[in-house]
Every structure is written in C-alpha cells, then in structure tokens.
Amino acid sequence: MAPNDSVETDGGTRGTAVGRRKAARYIVPVAVVGVAAATIGLAPALASTGDPDLPEITAQQLIEKIAASDTQQLSGTVKISTDFGIPSLGGLDGSFAPGGSDSGKGDSTADPQTKMTELASGTHTLRVAADGPDKQRVSILENAAEYSLIRNGGQVWAYDSKTNQAYHAAEDRSGKKPGHPAPEGVPSTPKALAEQVLKAAGPTTSVTVDGTAQVAGRDAYKLLIKPRQSGSTIGSVTVAVDAKNGVPLKFTLLPSSGGKAVVDAGFTKVDFAKPPASSFTFTPPKGAEVTEADDAKTEQKADGAGGLGMFPGGEGLSAGGQGAGDMKVIGEGWNAIAEISTPGGTGLPTKKSGDVPAEAQQFLDTLGDKVSGKFGSGTVFKTRLVNALMTDDGKVYIGAVTPNALVKAADNAA
Structure with a gap:
C-alpha cells in the first residue's frame, strides 16, 4: 500500500x-x-x-x-x-x-x-x-x-x-x-x-x-x-x-x-x-x-465547448461567444465565480414579457429558484456541480460553488 x-x-x-x-x-x-x-x-x-x-x-x-x-x-x-x-x-x-x-x-x-x-x-x-x-x-x-x-x-x-x-x-x-x-x-x-x-x-x-x-x-x-x-x-x-x-x-x-x-x-x-x-x-x-x-x-x-470550467483556473468559466470585456472572475481557486454580462443587459425572458412560450417558462421554473438580495432579484439554476445565478438586470454568476456563494458574490458586486 x-x-x-x-x-x-x-x-x-x-x-x-x-x-x-x-x-x-x-x-x-x-x-x-x-x-x-x-x-x-x-x-x-x-x-x-x-x-x-x-x-x-x-x-x-x-x-x-x-x-x-x-x-x-x-x-x-x-x-x-x-x-x-x-x-x-x-x-x-x-x-x-x-x-x-x-x-x-x-x-x-x-x-x-x-x-x-x-x-x-x-x-x-x-x-x-x-x-x-x-x-x-x-x-x-x-x-x-x-x-x-x-x-x-x-x-x-x-x-x-x-x-x-x-x-x-x-x-x-x-x-x-x-x-x-x-x-x-x-x-x-x-x-x-x-x-x-x-x-x-x-x-x-x-x-x-x-x-x-x-x-x-x-x-x-x-x-x-x-x-x-x-x-x-x-x-x-x-x-x-x-x-x-x-x-x-x-x-x-x-x-x-x-x-x-x-x-x-x-x-x-x-x-x-x-x-x-x-x-x-x-x-x-x-x-x-x-x-x-x-x-x-x-x-x-467551439468557443462554447469550453472545458472543465468547474475547476479552478478553467477557461471554460468564460461563456461561449462572450468577449473578454463581458466577463470577470470573482475570487480564486475552487471558489472562483465568473461574472458575465449578458448581451443588452437583460435577464431571462419571461412569460410575462411574451418572450417565451408558457411551456418553456414552466420548464425554466422547475429548474430555478427565485432569490433576492442587495443586487435585486434573480434565479438560481442548480446542478450537483455547477450552479448559476442569473439576475433580472442581466448579470450571470456561475461557478462550482454553493448558491449562497453566488448570492454573496452578486451582493458584493452590487
């Protein structure tokens, strides 16, 4: 041994x-x-x-x-x-x-x-x-x-x-x-x-x-x-x-x-x-x-294929198609969180806005949890490994961290 x-x-x-x-x-x-x-x-x-x-x-x-x-x-x-x-x-x-x-x-x-x-x-x-x-x-x-x-x-x-x-x-x-x-x-x-x-x-x-x-x-x-x-x-x-x-x-x-x-x-x-x-x-x-x-x-x-972005230092944290000016990294190592500005500064499309069908909105609702804080409000999408917070004002916070860590990062950036 x-x-x-x-x-x-x-x-x-x-x-x-x-x-x-x-x-x-x-x-x-x-x-x-x-x-x-x-x-x-x-x-x-x-x-x-x-x-x-x-x-x-x-x-x-x-x-x-x-x-x-x-x-x-x-x-x-x-x-x-x-x-x-x-x-x-x-x-x-x-x-x-x-x-x-x-x-x-x-x-x-x-x-x-x-x-x-x-x-x-x-x-x-x-x-x-x-x-x-x-x-x-x-x-x-x-x-x-x-x-x-x-x-x-x-x-x-x-x-x-x-x-x-x-x-x-x-x-x-x-x-x-x-x-x-x-x-x-x-x-x-x-x-x-x-x-x-x-x-x-x-x-x-x-x-x-x-x-x-x-x-x-x-x-x-x-x-x-x-x-x-x-x-x-x-x-x-x-x-x-x-x-x-x-x-x-x-x-x-x-x-x-x-x-x-x-x-x-x-x-x-x-x-x-x-x-x-x-x-x-x-x-x-x-x-x-x-x-x-x-x-x-x-x-x-190919840009969106990424790699193992959940690992510290992984370039895959950057979103496919996003320019360098649209993304920054908060924290370091295994707790690194990517903050991404979505095009146009808009959040998720909603049924209310008429941007998505009712069936699609229902699917999105089952995947995400509504959260709020100093940053305003948004939705957290969870998996067993990578979690993402999309705020209503068009920011995305993503990383291999807990949802609470994403909310804290959004609050600190507000």
Whole structure:
C-alpha cells in the first residue's frame, strides 16, 4: 500500500509546480466526445479486484510520473457515467442543444456538438484509440448502432450509423486545423480529465497519494486532489495512475454534498500497443448524407465547448461567444465565480414579457429558484456541480460553488 504522502500546493516545492506544468504539456490528449465540462457515477465505472502492493511513492513523484509518461499509443474500452442531477439529454431532439434543430439549419445527427449533450447524463460505453497527437478515434456504442468520431491529421470525420449521416471538417489551405472541436478538445477520458485538474492545481489545492488500486487489470496508484477551501461543490477528485507508465486510467469526481460520483470515467480494457492504421481511416458508406463543417458556425460552437470550467483556473468559466470585456472572475481557486454580462443587459425572458412560450417558462421554473438580495432579484439554476445565478438586470454568476456563494458574490458586486 502506498503511503498517504502529500503535497500541499500552497506555494509547494518548485519541483511540484514544474511537474504540473510538464503534466499539462505531455499528457497525450486522447479524448472522447463529452460535455463542456464533462461526465458519471450511477455505479462505479470499474470494480477494484484488490489493492496491489506497490513501492512507496509521494504525491510529487506521482505527478512527475504522469508528466514523464510518453505513452502516445493505446486502444481500449472506457465506461463513463454522469450524474449532474439534471434531466437526461439523450432523448431530446436537439432543439435545445447548442446548434440543435432550433438553429433552423437541420443539423446533422453526426455533428459532434449535438452528440456531446448525450454524455451529460447516464452511463455510456466507448471504444477509444490513439496513435500520437494527430490520430484519435472514439466510438460511442449504442443499442444496435454506433457513433464514431475520427481525427487523422487535418481531417475530422464523425458518423452516426443510426441515421447514416456523416460530418466532415478539414484543415484549410493556410494550415489551420479543423475549426470544429476535434476529439482531443473534449476532456472526457481519464487522461484528459486529469490534465485539466493538474493544470488547475494551485495554492488552494491539496494533493495526496491515497493508496493503490487495480484498473482494467493494471496496477495503479490513486492520486487524491481536494479543495482546501470551503464553499465549493467539489468534494474530491481521484485519479488512478498506471504504476508502470504513468497514464491516468480512471477519474472520479465526488461532490462535497456526498452521494454518488458526479463524474466517473475509467478504462475497463486497455492496450498500449500501436493501434491498426485502419482505426483512423473513414469513408462515408454508400448513401450516407454528408455535412461539411461551416467555418463561421463551427468557430462559434467551439468557443462554447469550453472545458472543465468547474475547476479552478478553467477557461471554460468564460461563456461561449462572450468577449473578454463581458466577463470577470470573482475570487480564486475552487471558489472562483465568473461574472458575465449578458448581451443588452437583460435577464431571462419571461412569460410575462411574451418572450417565451408558457411551456418553456414552466420548464425554466422547475429548474430555478427565485432569490433576492442587495443586487435585486434573480434565479438560481442548480446542478450537483455547477450552479448559476442569473439576475433580472442581466448579470450571470456561475461557478462550482454553493448558491449562497453566488448570492454573496452578486451582493458584493452590487
């Protein structure tokens, strides 16, 4: 059993900081289609078969082990479960999803931005493969169907076998990469999720080694990351790290309120051999409807894709499409709150104003709670992880903090 040696990141040692920076730089971005801030635990993704007896290691050494990992080839099966405490999005027709059918353009069901909403809730099984930073593939396995997202150099293809629709984005002549989020842009595998957390770790974070585990038949150390501040909705993050090659194998995020994990993503099978070249090739099947990416529309979507904005320092706190002058951050670390000014300085549309149908207003009312304070009045929208306060005068306060913290931030800004 590995000792519970810790690294308190309140200045820490220079080696720890360097390790985190190297980790963010070297972790291979093998990612899957996921939500902006990402994905989990109706049940543990992987069952432990016993804690292996491994050599002792400190938290700093384990972070450095992740940083030193040069594994760029792998394939396997990942199980992802999400429980944000919001209604399942899988059954929606896409009209409320970013770029959904409400856009009036009849988006392809193969569009990655449309598909990613499905990973916001429930349990999903994915097959992943990677061969370096420019070749990745992820397939979401469904009942009698499969959705695949493939990147091969400057080409990105997505295909939905259920509807026989394909989506294509390509590098332009200037060498610009495909504007649509490529597979590595969405942090949903253990590796990509861990990368976000390690980049976020700072003075408000405690990092320890919390024993060992066996994941997908491989021995692993458990890196435990916890906020040192009160008021965050995040209780802890555990990353199971392959003891041999330093690759994160499992990621679990627990809420401070207790209960089931909010995010639980881990390998059930993994192979670090070079995947076949055929894994990264794609030709649309006969009769498939192919949609080419629209650059202008794509870039707008990419801005909104964000990352794990609920983590301290996460750029995902900024709202898609908002300019730098429209957003500022209140507080720091795990208690950081983004204050965003909505276009035109208006709050939520209401039934009274005639801006929304009665059915839509009823839906909004079930999601939010009315609050008031020095700032005036507004509505708090809650999940198990990220909460948001939208004031009636058009300000939005959002973060992985309690509703009371949002109200306090709005009061202080009034």
